[in-house]
Amino acid sequence: MRSILLASVLIGASLLGGCTEGVLNPKGPIALAERQILINATGIMLAIVIPVVIATLGVAFWFRASNERAHYRPDFTYSGRIELLVWSVPLMTVLLVGTVAWVSSYDLDPPKPIASSTKAIKVQAVSLDWKWLFIYPELGVASVNHLTIPVGTPVSFELTSSGVMNSFFVPQLAGQIYTMAGMVTRLNMRADYAGTYRGLSANFSGDGFADMHFKVDATPSERFAQWVSSTSSAGLVLDLKTYADLARPSAAVTPFTYHSVAAGLFDSIRMSSTQSDDALCRSYPTSMRAER
Numbered sequence: 001m002r003s004i005l006l007a008s009v010l011i012g013a014s015l016l017g018g019c020t021e022g023v024l025n026p027k028g029p030i031a032l033a034e035r036q037i038l039i040n041a042t043g044i045m046l047a048i049v050i051p052v053v054i055a056t057l058g059v060a061f062w063f064r065a066s067n068e069r070a071h072y073r074p075d076f077t078y079s080g081r082i083e084l085l086v087w088s089v090p091l092m093t094v095l096l097v098g099t100v101a102w103v104s105s106y107d108l109d110p111p112k113p114i115a116s117s118t119k120a121i122k123v124q125a126v127s128l129d130w131k132w133l134f135i136y137p138e139l140g141v142a143s144v145n146h147l148t149i150p151v152g153t154p155v156s157f158e159l160t161s162s163g164v165m166n167s168f169f170v171p172q173l174a175g176q177i178y179t180m181a182g183m184v185t186r187l188n189m190r191a192d193y194a195g196t197y198r199g200l201s202a203n204f205s206g207d208g209f210a211d212m213h214f215k216v217d218a219t220p221s222e223r224f225a226q227w228v229s230s231t232s233s234a235g236l237v238l239d240l241k242t243y244a245d246l247a248r249p250s251a252a253v254t255p256f257t258y259h260s261v262a263a264g265l266f267d268s269i270r271m272s273s274t275q276s277d278d279a280l281c282r283s284y285p286t287s288m289r290a291e292r
Contacts, residue, residue, distance in 0.1 A: 027193045027218075028173040030108060037104045041097050048093045110177050111186040113156065120154035120188070123147070124266040127159070127166035127179040127201065129249040130208025135238070135261055141231045142238045144246065145214045146255035150224040151194045157187040160270045162247050167203035170216055176202045182270060191218035208251030215255070235259040240268065 026032040063070045113120065124135040135142045149155050159168055161179040169176035174189035191197070201212040219227065236242055238258035243265065262268075 022171045026172055027195065027197065028190045029114065029192065030174045030189050031172055033104065033108055034175055037101060037108075040100050040104075044093060044096045044100065048089055051089075108175070110175070110188065112188065114154040114188050114190050116152075116154045116190070118153045120156040121149065122156050122158070123149075125157055125159045125168060125179070126266070126269055127161045127168070127205075127212075128247055129163060129206060130201075130212040130251045131246075131253045132168075132199070132201075132212070132214050133246065135266055136228075137261070137266065139228050139232070140261055141228060142258040142261050143231070144256055145253055146257075147199060147214060147216045148224060148227050149191060149216065149218055150221045151191055151218045153221070154188060154190045157189070158266065159185045159187065160266070162269060164205050165203060166201050166205050166212075168199070169202040170197055170199045172197045173216065178203065184270060191216070194218050194220060206249075208249065211252040231257045232259050238262060238265065240265070243269070 023031065023035055023038065026035050061067075121136070122138050124137055126133040126135070131145050132147075133142065133144055134147050157168070157177075159177065159179045160183060161181045163181055165181070166179045167176045168179060168187065170189065173191055174187060177185050177187045179185060195218055197216040197218065199214040199216050201209060205212065235257050237260045238246075239262040242258070
């Protein structure tokens, strides 16, 4: 018995050992609320899983071959009380889990701004093959495969894709949200603790998918201001020409920054994706377009 208990503890520790950078170790209000949804849903489901496991073991033990008190009833076909028990408990569980998940998810609607006395910073994110571009339109700078944000300040994202659909995910700060060509999705998050967090693509997008990750540096406001100042004083200019070079497929790209960003570039990226898709659609035969 002691060996079984020790083995269970060791297995549990090994399974949870990789959760330091995941959803079970939140560092912001959105991720914290999402973890609570996960805990609540798991607790509700365990309310049926545990009794079912115990009942299964109990039935197997009671109807063992050596138990002469167990009655063998080969003609038994139906019991209203058993049917009521079998269906009512799962139904109540589904209703509870669904209600908790729906209400909580509604409160965490991605475009919903985070209540704060501090003005949110706007970031425009573009998923490329196979890297991430982050534009700070109000600050006039941009970065690739590296996101820097101030601690305690909400961040309002606008996200799109240069081509294939992708998914933006920072497990310790916010849930994932898809990026799609020609469309803009929105997400809000906030880091309550300084640190470096893992960001990644959560949707397979081709050969370079495994290297499509980035770091999120949450720094104090003073250090964030210093980063903006140093970034805006050196580097390349992000315009349509340099963006075209950046948009070429490449993997494992070392993070770098742009000290200036052309006005309206994000909208141009979104519109160019729409126009490319329309041009591709027009190039198809009529029958293929109908199927598409």
